Amino acid sequence: MVINAMERIMKELLDEYKHGLHIKCTCSECMDDILALSLNQTKPRYVTNIDKVMYVKAEFIDKQEMTTLLVKLAECAKLVSDQPLCQTQGV
Numbered sequence: 001m002v003i004n005a006m007e008r009i010m011k012e013l014l015d016e017y018k019h020g021l022h023i024k025c026t027c028s029e030c031m032d033d034i035l036a037l038s039l040n041q042t043k044p045r046y047v048t049n050i051d052k053v054m055y056v057k058a059e060f061i062d063k064q065e066m067t068t069l070l071v072k073l074a075e076c077a078k079l080v081s082d083q084p085l086c087q088t089q090g091v
Contacts, residue, residue, distance in 0.1 A: 005045045005056035010038050021077040029086040039053055042069070060077035 014035055026053045045056045
């Protein structure tokens, strides 16, 4: 099995910081859009075992590296929040 460790890392960050990002809609479609946009701007890091994701995550212990990921996430959250494509956008 091949796993993009960055997908798991960005998903964890999104779950942790979604309230602080002031996202207008937190439906699964909008959250997936934010995740997809941010992953498209992030270099993928592949591992062959789910247990090896922690080794990639350890590289982001550096505050500057983590800040870079959070900035990408915040920028993508703003884009999706400003123009959501989900079914609830008109509500």
